[in-house]
Amino acid sequence: xxxxxxxxxxxxxxxxxxxxxxxxxxxxxxxxxxxxxxxLWLVVFFAxxxxxQASTSIQTGSxxxxxxxxxxxxxxxxxxxxxxxxxxxxxxxAGAATILCLAxxxxxxxxxxxxxxxxxxxxxxxxxxxxxTSFLIxxxxxxxxxxxxGPVVSTLNSLHILDVTSWIGMTDGxxxxxxxxxVICGLTYNFLPFMILPxxxxxxxxxxxxxxxAGDLYATPATTxxxxxxxxxxxxxxxxxxxxxxxxxxxxxxxxxxGSTDTRMVGNVIQTQFLRILxxxxxxxxxxxxxxxxxxxxxxxxxxxxxxxLV
Amino acid sequence: xxxxxxxxxxxxxxxxxxxxxxxxLPNVIVTVFSFNKPKGRFNYEWQEFSLDAWTNPCGxxxxxGSLSLxxxxxxxxxxxxxxxxxxxxxxxxxxxxxxxxxxNSLIFLPMAMPEVVMAASxxxxxxNMGAQLGFWxxxxxxxxFCLSFVVTAVKARVMSMDPRLEQAAQDLYAGPVQTFVxxxxxxxxxxxxxxxxxxxxxxxxxxxxxxxxxGSTVTFPMFVWGSAQxxxxxxxxxxxxxxxxxxxxxxxxxxxxxKRKNKAV
Numbered sequence: 001x002x003x004x005x006x007x008x009x010x011x012x013x014x015x016x017x018x019x020x021x022x023x024x025x026x027x028x029x030x031x032x033x034x035x036x037x038x039x040l041w042l043v044v045f046f047a048x049x050x051x052x053q054a055s056t057s058i059q060t061g062s063x064x065x066x067x068x069x070x071x072x073x074x075x076x077x078x079x080x081x082x083x084x085x086x087x088x089x090x091x092x093x094a095g096a097a098t099i100l101c102l103a104x105x106x107x108x109x110x111x112x113x114x115x116x117x118x119x120x121x122x123x124x125x126x127x128x129x130x131x132x133t134s135f136l137i138x139x140x141x142x143x144x145x146x147x148x149x150g151p152v153v154s155t156l157n158s159l160h161i162l163d164v165t166s167w168i169g170m171t172d173g174x175x176x177x178x179x180x181x182x183v184i185c186g187l188t189y190n191f192l193p194f195m196i197l198p199x200x201x202x203x204x205x206x207x208x209x210x211x212x213x214a215g216d217l218y219a220t221p222a223t224t225x226x227x228x229x230x231x232x233x234x235x236x237x238x239x240x241x242x243x244x245x246x247x248x249x250x251x252x253x254x255x256x257x258x259g260s261t262d263t264r265m266v267g268n269v270i271q272t273q274f275l276r277i278l279x280x281x282x283x284x285x286x287x288x289x290x291x292x293x294x295x296x297x298x299x300x301x302x303x304x305x306x307x308x309x310l311v
Numbered sequence: 312x313x314x315x316x317x318x319x320x321x322x323x324x325x326x327x328x329x330x331x332x333x334x335x336l337p338n339v340i341v342t343v344f345s346f347n348k349p350k351g352r353f354n355y356e357w358q359e360f361s362l363d364a365w366t367n368p369c370g371x372x373x374x375x376g377s378l379s380l381x382x383x384x385x386x387x388x389x390x391x392x393x394x395x396x397x398x399x400x401x402x403x404x405x406x407x408x409x410x411x412x413x414x415n416s417l418i419f420l421p422m423a424m425p426e427v428v429m430a431a432s433x434x435x436x437x438x439n440m441g442a443q444l445g446f447w448x449x450x451x452x453x454x455x456f457c458l459s460f461v462v463t464a465v466k467a468r469v470m471s472m473d474p475r476l477e478q479a480a481q482d483l484y485a486g487p488v489q490t491f492v493x494x495x496x497x498x499x500x501x502x503x504x505x506x507x508x509x510x511x512x513x514x515x516x517x518x519x520x521x522x523x524x525x526g527s528t529v530t531f532p533m534f535v536w537g538s539a540q541x542x543x544x545x546x547x548x549x550x551x552x553x554x555x556x557x558x559x560x561x562x563x564x565x566x567x568x569x570k571r572k573n574k575a576v
Contacts, residue, residue: 031406035414038395038458045455046421049432056435104330111327125562126331130338132558134516136535137551140543141337144344144355192334242423250425253518257539267427267519274431274523284435287428294425 057284067280079285083269087293090265093180093255094248097187101195101244102237104188109199109236110229114208127196135190139257142186146176146258178260186254194243202236203229238305246294266290338555345548352542364545368553371544374534378550381531384446385515388453392514393507395454396461397499403462404469421459429456430523437524444526452524453514460513461506468502 057075061067080087112123130138146152153176156162165171170181206229214224230237252267266286273283318325344354348361369375403414421429433455437448476498480490518532525533535547 031402031408034398034402034406038399038462039414039417041395041455042417042421042458045433045436045451046429047417049429049436052435052439053432104326104333107323107326108330109327110323115324115327121566123331125559126335129555129558129562130334131512131516133338133341133551133555134532134535136518136532136539137341137547138337140535140539140547141340141344144340145336147355149356189333189337192330196330246423246425250427251519252427253536267425270427270431271522274434280435280438283431287431290425291428298423 053284053287056280057288059281063278072281075281075285076289079282080289083266083286086264086266086269087289089180089263090249090267090290091293091297093184093187093263093265094245094251096184097191097248098195098241098245100184100188101192102241105192105195105199105240109196109203112196112200113203113206124200127193131193136253136257139186139190139254142182142189142258143177146182146185148175148177152176177258178263180259180263182258183255183263183265186258187248187251190251190254191244191248194247195240198239198243199233199236202233206232234305238302241301242298246298249294250290338551341548341551342555345545345552347545347548349545354543354545354548364549368546368549371546373529374531374544374546374550377529377531377534380446380528381515384449384453384530385511387450388457388514389507389511391450391454392457392461392510393503396458396506396510397465397503399458400462400465400469400502401499404466418459418462421456422463426456426519427523430520433520434523444524445528448524448526449521449528449530452520453517456517456520457510457513460509461503464506464509465499465502468505469499472498 055069056067058069058071058073059067060070060072060075108123108127112120112127116123144150153162153174156165156176157174162171162174162176165181166173170184171179176182176185210228210232211224214228219227249265250267252265252271255263255265255268270283270286270290273279273286344357345364346360346362347354347357348359348363349356350358364370399414399418402408403411403418430452433448433452437444442448472495477490477494480494481487485493516532518536521530521533522536529537531550535543538544538547
């Protein structure tokens with residue numbers, strides 16, 4: 001901050017002349033000094049690792065003899081060929097969880113923004129507070145909730161819902177644990193606040209008079225929602241879906257704790273390859289494919305939904 | 312049918328409360344099962360009421376050690392990320408300079424990247440450097456992924472700040488340092504506090520990135536992860552419940568302080 005020594009004798013440059021341009025002329029280097037340490041951190045520990053990983057993904061060799069860069073791009077094809085079911089599952093589970101988050105989160109965000117009144121802060125705290133209980137502990141709690149002899153499974157069973165979900169392959173007979181449904185339920189639960197908070201922020205910005213105006217123009221509540229509220233909440237919908245889909249697609253905790261070997265997602269494969277099998281090239285290639293797939297999907301999605309000022 | 316009409320009018324409220332229930336159900340389970348006396352190694356089925364775990368929260372080998380390690384890492388990561396992030400946020404909001412767009416995307420990318428990808432690539436770097444995995448590698452990783460969140464939180468606050476306040480301070484002959492300490496910092500403080508709180512929560516709770524870069528060091532989330540395989544002690548639920556209560560109390564205290572301040576003005 002102190003590139004110019006300020007002696008009391010010299011009064012500060014007359015600000016009145018330059019009020020139109022807040023960034024002051026003196027100390028042109030100040031922003032760069034401010035940025036330097038943080039950006040260096042991100043370059044060394046975020047960008048550089050990506051480069052290392054890119055080089056790892058085209059190496060061959062073994063743990064004993066060491067790995068060498070051989071431009072062996074076939075690793076990518078082999079990885080895709082071997083693990084496409086896990087990729088597909090990641091996209092499907094994360095997609096299902098995102099849609100469920102939107103369906104569940106929208107009413108709650110709407111409730112906080114327009115209907116909660118003086119309870120607004122209380123409800124907001126209740127949305128954020130579970131965050132502070134370790135998410136692993138909460139995910140383990142789902143094991144209790146969904147256990148075979150628990151009330152949830154018996155209720156779903158007596159309503160014959162499990163017959164339907166078993167028929168479409170989401171559950172397995174009378175079980176919910178260790179099935180896709182349990183994994184999707186866990187993913188939905190874990191990333192729900194990431195959907196609710198951006199939705200709430202964009203709903204809260206909507207001018208309440210717009211609703212009155214729509215009503216005055218004989219719009220039914222449903223039409224008001226469809227033509228006014230929902231379009232205006234689009235920025236929240238877009239950032240909410242991204243904030244739930246991306247982490248959900250890479251997650252391996254839910255699939256591991258609530259699923260079985262038949263519900264493994266890409267994250268599980270990357271984790272096993274990296275930490276147990278120690279096949280670094282395959283693991284690196286897999287995580288690059290995941291990254292590329294997500295980047296492509298996100299770009300297409302943002303283009304189509306037309307919200308580019310996300311940051 | 313008045314009931315049907317009532318139901319239709321309050322559909323949003325009912326659906327919202329159902330979601331809230333879904334969000335809080337695991338916390339209720341965690342709390343209830345912290346009073347359980349399980350038969351086997353796993354605490355998934357209700358047996359009988361007991362206060363054993365609450366009277367002896369550190370009775371499990373290594374758990375409280377991992378807890379204090381997590382707290383230390385979260386504390387240092389919060390300090391590191393908050394200082395670096397606040398500096399970046401000020402540079403981005405207050406100054407026009409070249410490469411602003413590039414800097415913005417470098418900040419945004421870590422938040423838009425799946426954690427496994429970041430975790431795996433950072434491990435590749437550490438392996439290539441021959442770094443000893445442990446406390447320091449965890450801390451480095453945590454500062455890295457918390458940084459962007461701090462920048463976003465502080466940026467939001469500084470952007471809504473009136474630049475004329477600082478000009479007024481300078482008109483009254485405050486030097487740049489004085490202006491910053493007496494005017495800018497107090498106004499930006501809530502944003503910085505929010506960023507720091509977020510960083511603390513993220514770091515304390517992180518499992519995926521830590522799992523890759525911890526080596527044989529065990530943080531609290533890693534202890535919980537291990538216990539899911541070996542057997543979950545009731546004390547884990549005690550810690551989970553306590554964390555929830557502390558969080559709620561902290562938020563309530565912050566709100567009360569905020570209210571009093573508003574009244575004083």
